[in-house]
Amino acid sequence: MNRKFGRSLLYLLLVFVVLIGCASTEPLPDNARPEEFKKEDFRVSEFVIGVGDTVEFAVYRQDGLTKSVKINSSGKVMFPLIGDVQVAGKSAFKLRDELKERFSVYLVNPQVTVTVTAISSKKF
Structure with missing residues (x-):
């Protein structure tokens, strides 16, 4: 054996x-x-969310604030606690920072994630 x-x-x-x-x-x-x-052509940090893109928003340990949304023609998304947020025209990183700041009025140290899950506003 x-x-x-x-x-x-x-x-x-x-x-x-x-x-x-x-x-x-x-x-x-x-x-x-x-x-x-290609590295020189595509930078995630510079991608700007647009109308038609699908974006997932998550706030750690706050299931009621987690959602996946296809951005409509207004470019805004409505969130509980903070209301409408202009999403179109911003990068995911800038939007994450803005949401974290706005949610921090109601939550202690909110951990926010913004993920673009589908791109329809740009053609590659």
Whole structure:
């Protein structure tokens, strides 16, 4: 039994070494990447939310404040406690900071997450 275990462990180690040897640490060449994801062309921090985009809002431990919304033509989203918030025309990071500030009037240190889950306002 002990000999079989040792042999199995040796085979597993051999497979692991072979797989590690096949891995590449070289980055993909620019021509192998889709155009919209080239580092110099696409920066998440600069993406501006627009009408038609779907955005998920979450406030940690506040299930009533978590929602996923397709941004309508007004560009605004209504939240409990703080009312309408202009969403279109802002980055997710700027919007997160604004929501955190506005919710902090009612909540202690709110942890806000803003995630763009679908992009319809921009064509790549």
